Amino acid sequence: MRKIFICAIVALLSIVSTTAIAGSDDVMITRDGSFINVKVLRISNSDVNFINLDKKRQGELKAPTDYVYMIMKEKGSNVLFDEEGNQTTSSHVKIDKKDNVLFLNNGKFFPVFNVEIGKNEISYKLKGSKKAPVEKVTKDEAFLLKNSDGTTTLFNNKYIEKMRKAKAEAQAKAAAAPSVPSAQIPTSQTATTSLTSQATPSTQATPAVTTTPNTPSTSTGELKFSPATTLSDDEIVRRVYAKQPYTLYGKGTIAEYIIMKGDKQSQFMGLPTYVQQVVAEEKVSNGLLGVYVKQVLLNKKHEPSKGISASFKSYYYPTEIDTAGTFHLTHDISRDFYLLSSRQGYAMLLPSMPNVGDKLKCGTIADNSKNLFGGTVKLKAEYTDFYVDGTETVTTPAGTFNCIRLKGKVFEDNSAYKVNYQYTWWLARGVGFVKYEIINVDGKDANVPTTILLNKLERP
Structure with a gap:
C-alpha cells in the first residue's frame, strides 16, 4: 500500500x-x-x-x-x-x-x-x-x-530492507488468511520491486502476475512460477525486464569468467581458463521469456580454444523467467566432449527479491548430449538443499557487485563419473553469476575449492 x-x-x-x-x-x-x-x-x-x-x-x-x-x-x-x-x-x-x-x-x-x-x-x-x-x-x-x-x-540499503519487510509482512498476512477453494481466491498484489511498466488501456486491469485456470504453477512456500499466457509477448518482455531478476539477459550480453584454483589460473572439468557466456537469443514461449545462453571457451592466451573438445563445448542452455521476476535457474552440466542437444528440468526457482534464509525449490536437470563420436549420452544433475545464505559485496576483475549468496549440493551423474559437489554461488541483480566456489566432496582436494570469477561484462 x-x-x-x-x-x-x-x-x-x-x-x-x-x-x-x-x-x-x-x-x-x-x-x-x-x-x-x-x-x-x-x-x-x-x-x-x-x-x-x-x-x-x-x-x-x-x-x-x-x-x-x-x-x-x-x-x-x-x-x-x-x-x-x-x-x-x-x-x-x-x-x-x-x-x-x-x-x-x-x-x-x-x-x-x-x-x-x-x-x-x-x-x-x-x-x-x-x-x-x-x-x-x-x-x-x-x-x-x-x-x-x-x-x-x-552503503544505504534501507530501501531494500523496507521492501523485504513489506514482502515478509504480505507473506505472513497471506499465510494467516483462511483458506478458500482455489477458484474463489481473489487476485492480490504483494510487495514487488519498484520499477513497473506503465499500463496501456488494453492491459491496465491485468495484474503483474497472471495465472489462468489452465496455466501450470509450481509452488515452493509462497513462491510460484507463473507463466503469463494471457499477456502479449511485448508486455511479457517489459514486465520481466522491469523486475530485473538475478540472471544474465539482454541479447548480445557477454559475461566472461576466469577459473582459479587457489591463487592460480586453472581448469575445471577440462574447461580452458576463460569461459564466456553469451546471450544469443531471447524469445517468448508459453507465457515465459526464454533467455538462451551460448558458452564460448578461450585458452590461457585469451584466444578461442582450438581442437575437438572446444567444438563440443559451444552449446546453448535456456533460462525461463516469468513476469514476477521468478526464474528457472539453470546451469551447465554438459562438459568434457559433450554437446547439449536437449534439456529437461531446472536447477531451482529463484524469486526476484529473495530473503536471507529462504529455502529454494530445487529440481533436476536432465540433458541429452552427443559425445565425441556422435553417440547419445544422458547426463543428470540433482540440486538439493539450496538456500539464501546471506548478502555480500564481492569484488572481481569485472568490478564490485552487491550480491546474494546461495549454498547447496549438486550430484552429477553421467557415463564418465558420479560425483557430489558443494556449491556456493554469488549472484548480482541484472548480472547473474559473479562468483562460484565449487568443492568436490568426494575428491582428494576437497579443502581447496575451484573458484570461478566474473572477469569481464559486456553489454550491447
Whole structure:
C-alpha cells in the first residue's frame, strides 16, 4: 500500500503536483544503487514516468518517488528525492564518467580518489589537487560510491530492507488468511520491486502476475512460477525486464569468467581458463521469456580454444523467467566432449527479491548430449538443499557487485563419473553469476575449492 504524503512536500511542488521535463537524456539513480540512462517524461508527487534509453522496448516505465534517489539532469537542476519520496532540487554538477563519485544521503556528491572503506568510515581525497587533504565521512552519512568502472558500492540499503519487510509482512498476512477453494481466491498484489511498466488501456486491469485456470504453477512456500499466457509477448518482455531478476539477459550480453584454483589460473572439468557466456537469443514461449545462453571457451592466451573438445563445448542452455521476476535457474552440466542437444528440468526457482534464509525449490536437470563420436549420452544433475545464505559485496576483475549468496549440493551423474559437489554461488541483480566456489566432496582436494570469477561484462 502506498504511503500517504504530507500535504506540503516541498515548496517546489506546492504550486503544481506534476512537473513536465523536457526530453533530454538524464541519469536516474535508484535506491538499490542502479544508474539508468533515462528520458524523463513526468514527475508527480508519487511517481517518476520515464523511458529506459538502454532498453527502449520496455516502453514507458513508472517508479515510485521513494525508490528514486536522484535524477541527474543533462541540463538544468538535478532533482533529489529523500527516503520518503519528497522532492527538492540542487544545482547542476557535471561529472566525468571516469571519476569515482561519492554520493551522500543528503544529496551532495563529489569526485574523489584514494578511497578507503573502513569498518565505520570512508576516507578519500577530493579530486582537483594532488595535495588535497584526506577527508572522512561515516558510512551512515554515505549513500553510495560510483566507481570509475561503472560499478557501485551501496552503503544505504534501507530501501531494500523496507521492501523485504513489506514482502515478509504480505507473506505472513497471506499465510494467516483462511483458506478458500482455489477458484474463489481473489487476485492480490504483494510487495514487488519498484520499477513497473506503465499500463496501456488494453492491459491496465491485468495484474503483474497472471495465472489462468489452465496455466501450470509450481509452488515452493509462497513462491510460484507463473507463466503469463494471457499477456502479449511485448508486455511479457517489459514486465520481466522491469523486475530485473538475478540472471544474465539482454541479447548480445557477454559475461566472461576466469577459473582459479587457489591463487592460480586453472581448469575445471577440462574447461580452458576463460569461459564466456553469451546471450544469443531471447524469445517468448508459453507465457515465459526464454533467455538462451551460448558458452564460448578461450585458452590461457585469451584466444578461442582450438581442437575437438572446444567444438563440443559451444552449446546453448535456456533460462525461463516469468513476469514476477521468478526464474528457472539453470546451469551447465554438459562438459568434457559433450554437446547439449536437449534439456529437461531446472536447477531451482529463484524469486526476484529473495530473503536471507529462504529455502529454494530445487529440481533436476536432465540433458541429452552427443559425445565425441556422435553417440547419445544422458547426463543428470540433482540440486538439493539450496538456500539464501546471506548478502555480500564481492569484488572481481569485472568490478564490485552487491550480491546474494546461495549454498547447496549438486550430484552429477553421467557415463564418465558420479560425483557430489558443494556449491556456493554469488549472484548480482541484472548480472547473474559473479562468483562460484565449487568443492568436490568426494575428491582428494576437497579443502581447496575451484573458484570461478566474473572477469569481464559486456553489454550491447
